[in-house]
Every structure is written in structure tokens, then in C-alpha cells.
Amino acid sequence: MLKSRSFVKKTKRGAVVKVVREHYLRDDVWTGWQGEKRVSCADPFVENVAARKSTLCPFKHLLVPDTNVVLHQIDVLEFHGIAGLILLQTVLEEVKHRNLPVYKRIREQLDDQNRCFYVLSNEHHKDMYVEREKDESANDRNDRAIRVATAWCAHKFADYKVVLLTNDNANKEKASLAGLLTFTMRQYVESLSDYPELVDKLSQAEEGNTKVYMYTHRAEYLQSFLFQRDGDSEKVFPEYLSSARLHAGIKSGKLVQGTYQAKRNNYLEGFMLAQDSDRQPILIQGRQNINRAVHDDIVAIEMLPENEWSYSSDIVFREDVEDAEPGEDDLETAIAGKGKNALSKTKEREPSGKVVGIIKRNWRPYCGILLPALTKHTISRIFVPAEKRVPRIRITTRQGTTLDGQRIVVSIDEWSRSSKYPQGHFVKALGPVGDKDAENEVLLLEHEIPHQQFSENVLKDLPSMPWSISAEERQKRVDLRDVCVCSVDPPGCTDIDDALHCRQLSNGNFEVGVHIADVTHFIRPGSPLDKEAINRGTTVYLVDRRIDMVPELLSSNLCSLRANEERLAMSCIWEMNEGTILQTKFHKTVIKSKAALTYEEAQLRIDDKSKVDEVTEALRLLNSLAKALRQKRLENGALVLASPEVRFDFGDESHDPINLDSKEMRETNHLVEEFMLLANISVATKIHNDFPDCAVLRRHQQPPLGKFDSLLRAAQLKGIRLEVDNGKALAQSLAKAELPDDPYFNTLLRILSTRCMMQALYFCSGTEPEENFYHYGLAASIYTHFTSPIRRYPDIMVHRLLAVAISADTTHPDMLVSRKVQELCNHFNHRHRMAQLAGRASVQLHTQIFFKGKVVCVEGYITSVQRNAISILIPRYGLETSLFLRDDEKKSVFTFNEQVPSQTAGSVRLTVFGKVKVRLQVEKRELRPDKLKVELVWPQVAGFNEGVSSPKNESKRKRKKVALD
CATH class of the missing domain: 3.40.50.1010 (5'-nuclease)
Incomplete structure (x- = not known):
């Protein structure tokens, strides 16, 4: 039976069209x-x-x-x-x-x-x-x-x-x-x-706004008055505007739509990033103005009058989960402009607004722990999310005694005007607080890392084993098996996606090749394997494990350029002399690596003058050329920045870190880096020339000059003048910034300069003018990612475009539509950022595990000074932590000067770049995550005990009861 279904729709150009579709019915x-x-x-x-x-x-x-x-x-x-x-x-x-x-x-x-x-x-x-x-x-x-x-x-x-x-x-x-x-x-x-615990998983989003409490015990009956007194009888938040008024306001420009981003160290303050990218971020400050918006929600805001604009605060909230609202009074007092905690009056006021409606909720399941119950029989509990940008959540559970001391997952159902907290429900338990597996699961879930096993449907796309290169495939490729190719990677690397070769030509020039695993041969567009790789976006590297973007058969075997095994590759080959490219060619190739070396092994070969084998001689040539390329790049204004990276050594049985040390950089690290950068630039130029509207590129914007303000002031205190007008000026002034009595100063300055940078982003060339292609950090007019297709999906897209450009393959039609390419780029930008944050969280987790049972006194450097705390970087362990300078009664021996900024107590003055000595130890806490305790050892400050609070105030904190909403 055939039926016709018709409907009207509005096109992007505003025309209204009638659409008629056939609808088939069967019995x-x-x-x-x-x-x-x-x-x-x-x-x-x-x-x-x-x-x-x-x-x-x-x-x-x-x-x-x-x-x-x-x-x-x-x-x-x-x-x-x-x-x-x-x-x-x-x-x-x-x-x-x-x-x-x-x-x-x-x-x-x-x-x-x-x-x-x-x-x-x-x-x-x-x-x-x-x-x-x-x-x-x-x-x-x-x-x-x-x-x-x-x-x-x-x-x-x-x-x-x-x-x-x-x-x-x-x-x-x-x-x-x-x-x-x-x-x-x-x-x-x-x-x-049979499943009484299933009641806890029920969402209350559909069950109306009427709160129903079942008082099975007198304690819960008494607790109901706490709920009512705390705000249920009054409206805590302003009412949202109706949908019609929201849309009319946005259309007329009276309201602004965008994404709300809460601060990581202060959940009562955030910014709205408007959809209009030219608009400055809008400050939203305080519980009333945030008005139930949660991090990542799409909101509508009303701009406040200019005389009500405010200043971004200098307050860091504590992470002590026993507090009902840790640090809230600090900000509320500062917003009101009371006392010495008032917000800055020397900074420029920032455009400020208030949330008047929610366009779209972007809530997700959140990991965290339950606060201790008021009484034994309490079923209404407060959940503390691990993500500090998310407010606490109230849930109802009859499994409280079972869930105490557990990492659990909770989802938000609703947030009514009359409730200080959103209402949610229990989803699942992950394991005991402090258990390494449970904590790893938390950081994966919190950073939205897909980490499930590959499905059978995906695994069906893999080639059957044993696998070998077919004769038909060999005929399509350039055979480079006789060329002396080798790879240089970190120790323990099994996903080897790049290799190099270098040989001198008869004309005196050099032939240099970068060979990248041809992952696209195994992953066809639109296949289940391809869709799963798109979803994952990138391989995630944690301290103790790797979460692959593609199945292990590809990542560690068929696509890994292992020594003495034939592999398929995409090769970029140059003819060059010292630092100058004379000719560039691209081929699909077959290679056979002669050696898979670590950075240390390669460096030892180069330094050992007695070694004259083919691989070592090729490495020496590559190293010489890399130095010339690097020098030329730095002269053009490329930045050399730094980050505090560490390396863990693990015990054979416990799998816990037994040693922690900073990573060492060798010439061979720079050798590989230079030729990977050169390959990425060469491929970017090629695919943009052939596909100017749909090339996948990577850009890095120049940071606004205001981002350097605090760094410039801190450097001036050390007698250092930084030039930040452009990348070349910054690179040159960083190179000159040395303190004779502190060899680490230059590295620290580069670390802090890194934090002033914008995030590098993938984008589609058809969506940006060419002047926006520039990569500020590399001083490159055009750039992309080509060299790591095993662990980054954008590289796979680039490989497909390059294959079409050199007539070596065809690709999916969607690759040639700029809008679809840009949608994928946005997705990969998010995945890349989350993978970075997950890696850092893994380092923090294992650092804390390393310090268990230890008391360590170590030297550190102050990296920032806030109103109530200082941040300290400890180079020995690549660790950055906060030391709070004010106790619970808001008293402190320190005085904050926001113009420098600095903290002063008597003759002691704490400023950025200042040296301190701290004592580190892990504080064991019942039913809560262990805490890395930081105590100031030097300089000694009279009246300042343990950097945070007196014993009297500490006992008061422990006795403090949590007031439920």
C-alpha cells in the first residue's frame, strides 16, 4: 500500500517549499x-x-x-x-x-x-x-x-x-x-x-515538580524542615523567560546566545562564549546571575548595564569535600565589595551579564562521591562531582551505606527555582575511592573518552591473518624496500607511525624521506571501523595504559612500521641542501625499516664515532640537516616553549609508580620533530593547492596582548623585559631571558608563556580566509597534521586528500564538502582537548599514588599569586599544586597586592618566579579521596601554620555539618 506524506519546510534562503514523500505500508x-x-x-x-x-x-x-x-x-x-x-x-x-x-x-x-x-x-x-x-x-x-x-x-x-x-x-x-x-x-x-536498588536509577525529570519525601524515620521528618528552611518555601533563583520571549530577544539582539563555561577553580564564576565569535566573552558571576546554568549549557543572557559590570576574581576555591559550599563566601563577599577581599578595582571592568533562559541543556553523567549523611537513616544525600565546574547534586538513595566511600556516577534530572542544588539520580558505582582502577575509570568518563572494547562489527573490518602485501598492491606503489629507513620513538612505543631515511645524491644534494603508515589502506570511508575511529578521534595516552583509536591489530602490528617487516606507507620525499627544499614528491610506497630505535639509542649511535654503519650514517646526516632546519625556523620567529613533563617507572608486581623524574630532551627528539614539522607543512601546501575549499588544516592564533599582562609584570620584577608584539619578538626576548643565579628561570618563563597561548585548532580551509591559516607557534603560513594517522583521525582525512591529489586513490564524497569537514574538525578539536586533559589527570593520579607513605621536602617555584592562594610548580616531579594562605575565618598573616601581584607577610614577599620549599605528603581521609597536603617550609612566616589553617580551625572544619538544600 502506498501513501503520500507531505509537509512544508523553510530553506536556508528563507523560501517555503512543500515536500511530498511516498510512504509504503505492508502487512x-x-x-x-x-x-x-x-x-x-x-x-x-x-x-x-x-x-x-x-x-x-x-x-x-x-x-x-x-x-x-x-x-x-x-x-x-x-x-x-x-x-x-x-x-x-x-x-x-x-x-x-x-x-x-x-x-x-x-x-x-x-x-x-x-x-x-x-x-x-x-x-x-x-x-x-x-x-x-x-x-x-x-x-x-x-x-x-x-x-x-x-x-x-x-x-x-x-x-x-x-x-x-x-x-x-x-x-x-x-x-x-x-x-x-x-x-x-x-x-x-x-x-x-528482585531489584530494589533499581529505584535509585529513576529519573525524576518527568514526575512533576512536586517534591515527595517519604519520612520512614523521625530524622528524615526533621530533615524536611532543613529542606524547606533552606529555600524550598522561597524561590532561590529568578524565573526563566518563556521560549517565545527568548527567541524574540535573541532575534532582536536584546539577548545574547552562547555556551556557558564555568571556571575550573571557581564554580560561581564563568564566561559565556557567544556564537558570534567576534564578541568578547561575557562575565557571569554569582549564583543569582548564573541562574542554574551548568558548565557547557547553551544559554541566553541579558547584558547588565555598564555601571554594573564587574571584574574577574582572583579567588581559588578549596577542594575540601567536607564543606557544604567550599569557598562560596569568599566570592559572595568579594562580589559585594566588602573588606579587603573586594574584587579588583584596578583591572578594567569586563562586559557582564545574567542568564535569563536555557536554550539547551548539555548535562551528562557525572562522577564523584557522596557527602557523609546527616543521620544513619537519611536517604537524601549531596553528591560532590569530580568536575569542579559542576555544582553539587542532590539525590535520593536507599543505598547510602553501600555507596559511602565509593566513586559513583550521577545524572541530573532537573533544577527547579526553589532548590539551591539540581536534583539527580544514582546511575552506577565505579569502585572504592582511591582504588586505581576506579580512579582511572573516573578520569576517562569525566573527559568523555570512549574506552569500551571494539565491537564485533568493527573487528569484522580487519584483514584476516596472516596478512601480506598483495602483488596487485605492490604494482600500485613505489618500492622503497632497499632504502635504509629507520624509526626513532620513545621507549616502549609499539604504534610506530613514522620513519625516516636520508642519503646523499650524486649531485651533492640530499634525498630525505618521511614515511608514514598508510592507515587508509585498511580503513575505508563509511565502514564500521571508520565510524568508530571518527567517534574516538584520537588515541589517548595515560600513564599506565593506551586507549587506541583503532584496534591493536592495526595500531601495533599491520600499521606499525616495525623493523625488518614490509609495510605500506605514504611517503613525502625531498631533495634538499643545507636547510633549503629544492623538490618535493609524494608517493604511496612499500618500505622495510632497517631499525626501530629509541631516542636514547639513536643518540648513542650518533655520538659513538666508532659506528659507521648505514643506519648510523643516515642518522648523522638527518641530525645535521635538522639543525639547519631548526635554526632557519627559529630565525623566522618559531617559538620554543616548554611544559613540565615527567616519566614514571613502575614496579613489576604492584604496577604502582616507584620513581618519578622529568623527561630528558635529546638532539634526536629535535631531529624527529623537525622532519615531522616539515612533512606537515609540505602536505598542507599540497592539499590546499589541490582542494582550496576542503583541506583539513591546523591553525594557531596569535594570543591577545592582554593575555601576557600578568607575565610581563612578573618578569619585570626580575629585571626581564619581554616583547610580545609578535611571535618573532617574543621568541627573541625569551632566548635572551636568563638569570645567572637561576638556570631554571628560562624554562619556567617558557612554561608560563605557553599558558598565555591560544589553543591550536583543526579547521576546514573553506571556512576561513587565508590570513587566518597562520600557525603562530611554528611561524608557519600553513600547517596540518599528516604524520600520525594511527593515533589521530584528522591525519587520516589528510592522507585521503593527499591520495586523491596524487591520483593514488579516491575518497569519500563527504570529504569534498567544507561544511561536513568543518563539523568533523570541531569534533576532533574537542576530542583532542579532552585527550590532553585526561593525560594530565592521569599524571596527577599517579603522582599522588607515588607520594603515598612518603614525606618529601622539595624546592618549587611560584607560578601564580591569587587573592587567597599561590600556585607552586615543582620541577622535580612535574607537579603543580595550590598552597592556601587564608584560614576558615578569613584571617591571614599575608596581605595581597593585586597590582604586582604578590602576597606579603612581614619581610617575606611571595611573587611569581619566587623560590619556595614545601613539604609534600598524602593525607589519608576516611570515605573521601586522599589529599596531597602541601606545607610551606621556607621561607618561614611567623603565625602561618601549615599554609592553610590553625589546629583550632581545622577541628572546627571537621565538626562542621553539611546543610542540605
Whole structure:
């Protein structure tokens, strides 16, 4: 049966067009449900459905959830105790349209045969399809389609009762009138006697704003007055504007739309990054102005009058989880401009605003811990997220004693005006606080790192083993197996994606080749393997593990340029003399590396004059050419910056770090770096010339001069004058910035200069003018990433473009559409940033593990001075930590000078670049994460004890009760 479906839509140019589509209906659509066929008693469907024990449904039954149940109760539906679920096409399409991540999560459940989740294509079945009636909303039509499909299932599967799950009262009432068996999700979950803990996973987002508390104990009854007194009887926050007023305000320019970004060290302050990239970030400060916005939400803000604009604060919040609101009074007092803690009056006021509406919530599951309960029987608990930019969350759980001292995951359901905290629900437990596996899981989840095992569907795309290069493939490539190619990598590296060769030509010039693993030979566009690599975006390197972008068969074997094994490569080959490129060629090649060396091994070969073998001589030539290239690059204004990197040594049995040391840089590190940079620049030029509108490039903007202000003031105190007008001036002044009595000063200055930089970004060449292609840090007019396709997906895109440019391959049509390329670049920018942060978090975790049971006195350098704390970098351990200078009663022997900035106590003055000596030890805390305790040893300051608080105030802190919202 054929039906026509028509609708009107508005095009990007504003035209209104009518679209007519054919819709086919059949009477033989397979339901996908095994109950249609005769099944044995051993069938997993029969076993799982029979195993469910529900007091409401003491019979064999199937479940049909509506759209909102799937959207809001996905954590419940993923629970193993829920089985025998029929997912209607109507529901899946609506879920996909409204929330793609939830759609992907519910689709993943279909792959688990034991779950018995089935898709019913009701929209293409003539007995279940319903037409939209006149004056009927799309939502009402879908609800009716769900009821019709449920009734059909109830008739079709007579051996089973069919239960409609809906939290919509109107839909539930209509279903009951139609004779359908229907329950709310809460009613059904509470009836599952075998899974009482499942109630904690219920989202309250659909259950109305009326708060219902079950006072099973007198303590909870008393606690209800705390809730009410704390704000439930009053409106804590301003009301949001209606959708119509929001859209009208944004359209007229009275309101500004953008993404809210909370500060990492101060959750009561943040900025809104407007969608108009030319607009300066807008400061949002204080609980009332933030108005329930959570980090990464898309919000609408109203600009405050200029006389109400404020200043960014210099306050760092403590991370002590026993405090109800650590550091909140510091900022609220500062905002009010009271006392010596008032905000800066010397800084330039920043454009400020207040949130008046939420365009889109970007909430996700959050990891963290529960605060200690007020009483033994308390079921309302406060959850402290590991992400300091997210507010605390109130949840209801009957598993409190079990979850105390555990790392858990919580999702936010709602945030009403009358509640100081958002309301959420428990999702799952990860393990004990401090357990390395649990803490690793936390940092992966918090940084949104896909770390699940590769699915069978993805693994099917891998070549079968044993694998070898076919004769047909050899004919398409340049054979370089006789060339002396070698690789130089860090120790323990198994994903070797780059190798080099160098030989002198008869004309006296040099032939240099960079050979990169041809990953695109194994990953075809649009395949499941390709889609998974896109999703992951990058390989993530943690201290104790590596999370690959592609399966290990490729990353550590077939695509790894291992010694003495034939491998497929994409090669960039130059003819050059000392530092000058004369000719550049690109080929798909077959290579056979002669040696896979570490940086140290390669350096030893170069330095050992007795070694004259082919590999060593090639390394010496490469090293000589690399020095010339580096010198030329630095003369052009390339920056040499620094970061505090460390290397861990692990015990054989415990797998815990037993030694921690800073990484050593050798000439061979620079050797590899120079030729990788040169290859990236050469490939960027080639693909942009051939594809000017869709080349994948990487740019690095020059930072605004204001970003250097605090660094310039601090350097001046040391008698150093930095020039920051352009990259070349900065590079030259950094090279001259030396202190004879402090050899580490220049390195520290470069580290702090790095923090003034903008983030480098992937972009599509068709979306930016050519003047924006410039890479500030490298002083390169054009740049891309080509040299690491095993661990970065943008490199794969670049390889595909290069292959088309040299007529060696074809690529997916989407690669030639700039809008789609830019969407992918945005995704990879996010993945790259999250991978960086996850790596740093892993270093911090293992540093803390290293310090367990140790008390270490070590020298450090002050890297920043805030109103209530100083940040200290400890080069020996690559560690940066905060030392708080004010106690709980807001008293301090130190006086803050924001113009320098500095902290002064008597004759002691703490400024950036100043040396200090601190004592480090790990403080063990019950039911909470261990804390790295920092104490000031030198300089000695009278009246300053342990850098934070007196014993009297410390005991007061421990006695402090948490006031629940």
C-alpha cells in the first residue's frame, strides 16, 4: 500500500517549499520478536522474561516504553533486569531527533541478545500506521500511534501480556480507556522485587515538580524542615523567560546566545562564549546571575548595564569535600565589595551579564562521591562531582551505606527555582575511592573518552591473518624496500607511525624521506571501523595504559612500521641542501625499516664515532640537516616553549609508580620533530593547492596582548623585559631571558608563556580566509597534521586528500564538502582537548599514588599569586599544586597586592618566579579521596601554620555539618 506524506519546510534562503514523500505500508513486516516463532525453554527470551518478578505483573509480559520513558529513563532501561522490550519505530525516530546520545545508547542494547530488545516497524505496517488528524499535534499523533501499536502487540502475542510504560498522565488515561495495561515507570520499577536498588536509577525529570519525601524515620521528618528552611518555601533563583520571549530577544539582539563555561577553580564564576565569535566573552558571576546554568549549557543572557559590570576574581576555591559550599563566601563577599577581599578595582571592568533562559541543556553523567549523611537513616544525600565546574547534586538513595566511600556516577534530572542544588539520580558505582582502577575509570568518563572494547562489527573490518602485501598492491606503489629507513620513538612505543631515511645524491644534494603508515589502506570511508575511529578521534595516552583509536591489530602490528617487516606507507620525499627544499614528491610506497630505535639509542649511535654503519650514517646526516632546519625556523620567529613533563617507572608486581623524574630532551627528539614539522607543512601546501575549499588544516592564533599582562609584570620584577608584539619578538626576548643565579628561570618563563597561548585548532580551509591559516607557534603560513594517522583521525582525512591529489586513490564524497569537514574538525578539536586533559589527570593520579607513605621536602617555584592562594610548580616531579594562605575565618598573616601581584607577610614577599620549599605528603581521609597536603617550609612566616589553617580551625572544619538544600 502506498501513501503520500507531505509537509512544508523553510530553506536556508528563507523560501517555503512543500515536500511530498511516498510512504509504503505492508502487512508482512517482521516484528523482530522471537515470540512469533516456536521457541524452546532454553531460549534466552523465555528465560529472561520468566525470571522477572513483578508484583504488578505476576505473569509473562512484554514492555512497550513511550518516547519520554526512553529519553529520561535510559539508565533504567540499560539495567540487566529489564528484558523483553519492544521498541517502536515511532519512539526510536523521535528519540533520534530529540537526543542522539540516548538513541545510540538504546541502539547498543539491541546487540545484546540476552536483553531481548526488539524493534517493531509500526510506521510501515498497515494495521499500525496512523494518519495525523486535523488540528492534532505531532506529539499527540505519536502518542496515538504508540497506543495503536501496543494494542496490536497485545492481540498478536496472546501468550504474553503487553504493558505500556508512560509517565504522561493524558496518554496513560487514554490507554486505560482503550483497555491497555499501562503503568508509570516508577510503578513498574518499584514492583520488581528482585531489584530494589533499581529505584535509585529513576529519573525524576518527568514526575512533576512536586517534591515527595517519604519520612520512614523521625530524622528524615526533621530533615524536611532543613529542606524547606533552606529555600524550598522561597524561590532561590529568578524565573526563566518563556521560549517565545527568548527567541524574540535573541532575534532582536536584546539577548545574547552562547555556551556557558564555568571556571575550573571557581564554580560561581564563568564566561559565556557567544556564537558570534567576534564578541568578547561575557562575565557571569554569582549564583543569582548564573541562574542554574551548568558548565557547557547553551544559554541566553541579558547584558547588565555598564555601571554594573564587574571584574574577574582572583579567588581559588578549596577542594575540601567536607564543606557544604567550599569557598562560596569568599566570592559572595568579594562580589559585594566588602573588606579587603573586594574584587579588583584596578583591572578594567569586563562586559557582564545574567542568564535569563536555557536554550539547551548539555548535562551528562557525572562522577564523584557522596557527602557523609546527616543521620544513619537519611536517604537524601549531596553528591560532590569530580568536575569542579559542576555544582553539587542532590539525590535520593536507599543505598547510602553501600555507596559511602565509593566513586559513583550521577545524572541530573532537573533544577527547579526553589532548590539551591539540581536534583539527580544514582546511575552506577565505579569502585572504592582511591582504588586505581576506579580512579582511572573516573578520569576517562569525566573527559568523555570512549574506552569500551571494539565491537564485533568493527573487528569484522580487519584483514584476516596472516596478512601480506598483495602483488596487485605492490604494482600500485613505489618500492622503497632497499632504502635504509629507520624509526626513532620513545621507549616502549609499539604504534610506530613514522620513519625516516636520508642519503646523499650524486649531485651533492640530499634525498630525505618521511614515511608514514598508510592507515587508509585498511580503513575505508563509511565502514564500521571508520565510524568508530571518527567517534574516538584520537588515541589517548595515560600513564599506565593506551586507549587506541583503532584496534591493536592495526595500531601495533599491520600499521606499525616495525623493523625488518614490509609495510605500506605514504611517503613525502625531498631533495634538499643545507636547510633549503629544492623538490618535493609524494608517493604511496612499500618500505622495510632497517631499525626501530629509541631516542636514547639513536643518540648513542650518533655520538659513538666508532659506528659507521648505514643506519648510523643516515642518522648523522638527518641530525645535521635538522639543525639547519631548526635554526632557519627559529630565525623566522618559531617559538620554543616548554611544559613540565615527567616519566614514571613502575614496579613489576604492584604496577604502582616507584620513581618519578622529568623527561630528558635529546638532539634526536629535535631531529624527529623537525622532519615531522616539515612533512606537515609540505602536505598542507599540497592539499590546499589541490582542494582550496576542503583541506583539513591546523591553525594557531596569535594570543591577545592582554593575555601576557600578568607575565610581563612578573618578569619585570626580575629585571626581564619581554616583547610580545609578535611571535618573532617574543621568541627573541625569551632566548635572551636568563638569570645567572637561576638556570631554571628560562624554562619556567617558557612554561608560563605557553599558558598565555591560544589553543591550536583543526579547521576546514573553506571556512576561513587565508590570513587566518597562520600557525603562530611554528611561524608557519600553513600547517596540518599528516604524520600520525594511527593515533589521530584528522591525519587520516589528510592522507585521503593527499591520495586523491596524487591520483593514488579516491575518497569519500563527504570529504569534498567544507561544511561536513568543518563539523568533523570541531569534533576532533574537542576530542583532542579532552585527550590532553585526561593525560594530565592521569599524571596527577599517579603522582599522588607515588607520594603515598612518603614525606618529601622539595624546592618549587611560584607560578601564580591569587587573592587567597599561590600556585607552586615543582620541577622535580612535574607537579603543580595550590598552597592556601587564608584560614576558615578569613584571617591571614599575608596581605595581597593585586597590582604586582604578590602576597606579603612581614619581610617575606611571595611573587611569581619566587623560590619556595614545601613539604609534600598524602593525607589519608576516611570515605573521601586522599589529599596531597602541601606545607610551606621556607621561607618561614611567623603565625602561618601549615599554609592553610590553625589546629583550632581545622577541628572546627571537621565538626562542621553539611546543610542540605
